Structures are given as structure tokens and as C-alpha cells.
Amino acid sequence: MRQNPGSVGARTSKTLRSTVFWRIGEDIPKPLNAGLIITSIALPLLLWWLVTTLGNVDPTFLPSPADVLQAFQRLWSTGDIQKDTVASLWRVGVGFLMAALFSIPVGVLMGSFPSIRALLEPLFGLMRYMPAPAFIPLLILYLGIGEEPKITLIFIGVFFFNSLMVMDTVKFVPKDLIEATYTLGGNRLQTLLQVIFPHVLPGIIDACRINLAAAWQLVIVSELIAATEGLGRRISVAGRFLKTDEIFVGLIVIGIFGLAFDLLFQYFLRVSCRWASQKR
Amino acid sequence: MYLQITKLHKHFSTKKGKLVVLKDINMSIEQGEFICTVGASGSGKSTLLRQIAGLDTPTTGDVKIDGVSVAGPGPDRGMVFQHYTLYPWMSVQGNVEFGLKLQGVPKRERRQKASYYLDVVGLTKFAQSLPKELSGGMKQRVAIARALTSEPKILLMDEPFGALDIHTKESMHSFILDLWERTNITIFMITHDVEEAVLLSNRIYALSSRPGTVSKEVSINLPERSHTIKRHSKFHDYRDELIDLLRGQGQEALAVA
Numbered sequence: 001m002r003q004n005p006g007s008v009g010a011r012t013s014k015t016l017r018s019t020v021f022w023r024i025g026e027d028i029p030k031p032l033n034a035g036l037i038i039t040s041i042a043l044p045l046l047l048w049w050l051v052t053t054l055g056n057v058d059p060t061f062l063p064s065p066a067d068v069l070q071a072f073q074r075l076w077s078t079g080d081i082q083k084d085t086v087a088s089l090w091r092v093g094v095g096f097l098m099a100a101l102f103s104i105p106v107g108v109l110m111g112s113f114p115s116i117r118a119l120l121e122p123l124f125g126l127m128r129y130m131p132a133p134a135f136i137p138l139l140i141l142y143l144g145i146g147e148e149p150k151i152t153l154i155f156i157g158v159f160f161f162n163s164l165m166v167m168d169t170v171k172f173v174p175k176d177l178i179e180a181t182y183t184l185g186g187n188r189l190q191t192l193l194q195v196i197f198p199h200v201l202p203g204i205i206d207a208c209r210i211n212l213a214a215a216w217q218l219v220i221v222s223e224l225i226a227a228t229e230g231l232g233r234r235i236s237v238a239g240r241f242l243k244t245d246e247i248f249v250g251l252i253v254i255g256i257f258g259l260a261f262d263l264l265f266q267y268f269l270r271v272s273c274r275w276a277s278q279k280r
Numbered sequence: 281m282y283l284q285i286t287k288l289h290k291h292f293s294t295k296k297g298k299l300v301v302l303k304d305i306n307m308s309i310e311q312g313e314f315i316c317t318v319g320a321s322g323s324g325k326s327t328l329l330r331q332i333a334g335l336d337t338p339t340t341g342d343v344k345i346d347g348v349s350v351a352g353p354g355p356d357r358g359m360v361f362q363h364y365t366l367y368p369w370m371s372v373q374g375n376v377e378f379g380l381k382l383q384g385v386p387k388r389e390r391r392q393k394a395s396y397y398l399d400v401v402g403l404t405k406f407a408q409s410l411p412k413e414l415s416g417g418m419k420q421r422v423a424i425a426r427a428l429t430s431e432p433k434i435l436l437m438d439e440p441f442g443a444l445d446i447h448t449k450e451s452m453h454s455f456i457l458d459l460w461e462r463t464n465i466t467i468f469m470i471t472h473d474v475e476e477a478v479l480l481s482n483r484i485y486a487l488s489s490r491p492g493t494v495s496k497e498v499s500i501n502l503p504e505r506s507h508t509i510k511r512h513s514k515f516h517d518y519r520d521e522l523i524d525l526l527r528g529q530g531q532e533a534l535a536v537a
């Protein structure tokens with residue numbers, strides 16, 4: 001037998017060293033967590049402020065935070081920004097809700113029944129790869145330039161993706177759970193509504209959360225076509241007149257609303273599906 | 281005869297061709313018996329149970345309960361699965377009630393029954409807990425209570441205590457024997473633990489591997505059923521006989537696999 005002289009040293013050097021910052025999948029201390037979150041927002045803001053005050057930057061190229069705040073106050077006092085926000089929110093709301101309303105049952109059905117899946121998946125898979133904005137000319141042709149084409153655009157962009165994502169969540173329902181339901185006397189409809197649906201609900205909420213972001217993108221695109229108000233419209237008009245500060249206002253408002261909805265969905269997920277969280 | 285399995289064959293078509301899992305299984309089980317089926321891993325025990333539960337259909341042959349051929353799953357055969365199958369979003373109480381809810385039993389009645397069976401399995405204190413807050417043994421007891429609330433004529437269990445430590449297992453054994461004696465329910469249990477089978481059942485079917493077929497049927501006659509019986513020489517005789525039988529099987533199975 002050969003002795004390994006370095007065996008003791010080798011063993012100590014192989015133990016996993018402890019760390020705080022690089023913990024994988026574990027909680028980090030609360031103060032560190034809060035500090036990092038603040039840094040994430042404050043650092044870019046600070047850089048922006050430094051660049052615009054210290055550097056000699058043309059405000060039509062990059063306005064300072066103060067310029068943007070002023071532009072916001074200006075747009076707020078005329079009521080323009082409120083009108084734009086409401087218009088965009090309304091389009092996203094209607095388009096997204098309609099898409100969710102249809103795609104959730106369709107997705108659950110596709111995930112549960114291989115027959116329905118075979119019937120719809122090829123078509124949906126194809127539609128998913130057609131970028132929704134490419135439908136704009138057709139939508140204008142069919143629906144004119146009112147609200148209908150804008151809402152339909154959001155619907156198209158969200159419906160197919162969301163259906164397929166909801167379908168995928170059904171894959172994770174254990175077969176045993178479905179069979180247990182049968183042995184307890186459940187029929188297929190009951191299994192669908194009382195076992196599969198609650199099991200995939202967290203996945204559905206997550207899919208909706210992700211696709212709401214897509215809906216936001218599409219509303220901006222749709223407003224570039226023909227609109228009298230809306231945040232996308234505000235940005236494109238501001239661009240035409242080189243009002244860079246107003247572009248920033250539009251972008252920030254969009255970002256804040258997007259984030260707010262995202263947090264709302266996360267909160268909803270946490271309160272409605274306590275069972276699905278990893279922690280005990 | 282209460283549960284009658286006649287000339288049951290089951291094969292699966294796989295990529296490598298036809299896989300015969302069960303071959304010529306014949307079993308007759310009377311009302312109130314406690315039957316264990318033992319066999320090596322992969323001998324087709326779960327497959328057999330699935331045929332009785334109606335979750336799968338035999339290739340040929342049939343399973344009759346009270347003279348009626350099994351056509352599909354139903355609450356007259358309570359099933360406890362090999363893996364934990366509680367509904368994670370329902371409380372323990374909700375899980376136990378769920379069968380009755382599916383069968384349209386009014387709320388008050390199912391509350392009462394669920395509470396009764398939660399008491400039977402000793403989990404009244406955990407009625408409002410979520411499954412993830414329970415230990416493995418507690419989860420299996422909830423699964424048993426869930427199967428019992430529908431008041432099935434037969435309880436089918438697939439290695440229900442396989443994942444438990446010795447002490448938990450022993451208390452589950454006392455629990456299930458007590459339940460069996462009190463309710464006169466028929467139990468058909470699958471296990472690969474020979475001692476468990478000898479201790480619990482009054483008859484054992486030993487399944488050979490590849491293809492699974494009944495290689496031996498042993499009636500157990502022991503003076504008592506408790507853990508002290510494990511020191512009895514008759515207990516050892518039964519155990520050794522079955523272990524010898526399965527030993528050959530396990531090696532054959534490995535050689536094929």
C-alpha cells in the first residue's frame with residue numbers, strides 16, 4: 001500500500017469554505033440583502049447624476065435627473081402624463097385580461113389531454129414564432145386604427161405564449177396525484193378542476209407575470225402606429241421633437257408600472273399559494 | 281371469495297420489445313383477510329396492485345371483486361401509494377375529506393368522518409397542518425386515513441412503510457394491526473420486507489421475478505401478533521423460508537437486468 005503523505009492537508013483543503021456573499025440558494029443576512037437592493041437602484045441613479053452634472057453633456061442627448069423631474073412636473077400639471085398612463089394601462093389591462101381569460105383554460109386543457117394538445121400545439125407553436133408586431137399591417141387593414149387593433153395585438157402576443165407556458169406547468173402534476181384522485185372516486189372533470197388546476201395555479205400566476213411584461217412591450221409598439229394618447233405615443237412624439245427629458249419620463253413611468261404589477265403578482269402568488277413556497 | 285384474480289397476465293410493449301411483467305397470477309382472497317405480497321424489486325408488485333385498483337388493465341385474465349370484474353378505479357378499493365401522494369395545497373383535514381367531497385357527501389358529514397379517521401390515525405392535532413409540515417410516517421398515516429374515509433371494502437397498500445425508520449415502522453405495524461382487528465377490513469399489502477409480511481399478514485404470496493408469478497403461497501399461523509413474536513422460532517422459520525425463496529429470485533433479476 002502506498003502512503004499518501006499529503007492526505008491530511010488534502011482533506012482540509014477540500015472542505016467547503018464558509019461564505020456569506022456567495023451562498024447558493026440560501027438566505028443572506030437581512031442588512032446585506034437590503035443594502036444590495038438599495039445599491040441596485042441607487043448606484044445607476046448616482047452615476048447618471050454624476051455624468052450629467054460633472055460631465056459636459058448636451059441635455060438633448062442625456063438630460064439630468066433634475067431635468068427629467070421638471071419635465072414630469074410639466075406633463076403632470078397639464079394632465080398629459082395621467083391621460084397617457086390611463087390610456088396605456090387600459091389597453092394593457094383589457095388585452096392582457098382577455099388573453100389570460102382564454103389562454104389559461106386552453107393551456108390547462110392542452111396540458112391535461114394529449115388529444116387537445118395534438119389538435120392545438122402545432123398551430124400554437126407556429127403562431128408563437130410569428131412576432132406579434134408583424135401582424136400590425138393586417139390588424140390595421142381588418143380593424144382600422146382605433147382601440148381594437150391595439151388590444152388585438154396584445155391579445156395575439158400574449159395568448160399563444162401564455163397557453164403554451166400554462167400547458168407546460170401541467171407536466172409537473174405528478175401522475176400519482178391524479179391516480180389517487182381516481183381511486184378516491186373522482187371523475188375526470190373533478191380531477192381537472194379540483195386537482196390539476198390548484199396544483200398548477202402557482203405556475204399559471206408565474207406565466208401570467210412573465211407575459212404581462214410582453215403585454216407592456218406590445219402596448220408601446222401598438223401606440224407607435226396611430227394613437228392620440230398613450231405612453232408609447234408620448235415617447236415617439238417626444239423623440240420627433242427631441243424632447244429627450246420627456247422620453248425619459250415615459251420610460252420611467254412604464255418601468256415603475258411594470259415593476260408594480262410584477263410585485264403585485266408575486267405578492268398574490270405568496271398569499272394564495274402558501275403551500276408552494278420552499279420554506280416550511 | 282371476495283377478491284379473485286384469475287390467469288392474470290400483463291406485458292408492456294417497450295422499445296426493446298415485449299416485456300412480460302406478470303404471468304399467470306391466480307389469487308383468492310376472503311373478506312377480512314390480511315394478505316401480503318412479497319417480491320424482489322422489479323418483480324411486478326406495483327403493477328399487480330395497479331390492476332386490482334383498476335388504474336391499468338390486464339393484458340389477459342381478470343380481477344373480480346365480489347364477483348364483479350374491475351373495470352376502473354373507484355373508492356370501494358382504498359389505495360395507499362408507494363410514494364407520498366397527499367395534495368400539497370390542502371390541509372391534513374382537507375386531504376382526508378377529499379374523497380367524500382368528490383363523492384358529493386355533504387360538508388357536515390364529511391367533517392365528522394374525517395375527524396373520526398384522523399383520530400384513528402392519531403393526527404387530530406395536525407388537522408390544520410399542510411402536508412409539507414409532516415414527517416414521512418405522518419404523511420403515510422394521512423394517506424391511510426384518506427383511503428379509509430370512503431369506507432372501502434378493501435385497502436390496497438403499496439410498500440406503505442418502505443421509507444420509514446425501524447421505530448416508526450414498528451408503531452405503524454401496531455397501528456395497522458389494530459385497525460385491521462377493529463374494522464374487519466380486507467387488506468392487501470405489498471412489501472419487500474419479509475419480516476413485515478410475516479408479522480402482519482395471515483397469508484403471504486411470494487412473487488418471483490421476470491416474469492412475476494406466484495412462486496409460493498404461505499399461510500401464517502403464529503400465536504400472537506406483536507413485535508415480541510419476532511423472537512419466536514416459528515417466526516424465524518417462516519421468515520427464513522421466504523428469504524431463501526426470494527434470494528434466488530433477486531439474483532436472477534439482477535442477472536437479467
Ligand SMILES: Nc1ncnc2c1ncn2[C@@H]1O[C@H](COP(=O)(O)OP(=O)(O)OP(=O)(O)O)[C@@H](O)[C@H]1O
Nearest residue numbers: 292294299301320321322323324325326327328472
Ligand atoms: N408502464 C410501464 N411500461 C413499461 N414497463 C413498465 C411499466 N410499468 C412497470 N414496468 C416494468 O415492470 C417491471 C415491474 O415494475 P413494478 O413497478 O411493478 O415493480 P415492483 O415490484 O413494484 O418494484 P419495487 O419494489 O422496486 O417498487 C419493471 O421492470 C418495470 O420496468
Ligand SMILES: [Mg+2]
Nearest residue numbers: 325326327362
Ligand atoms: Mg413498486
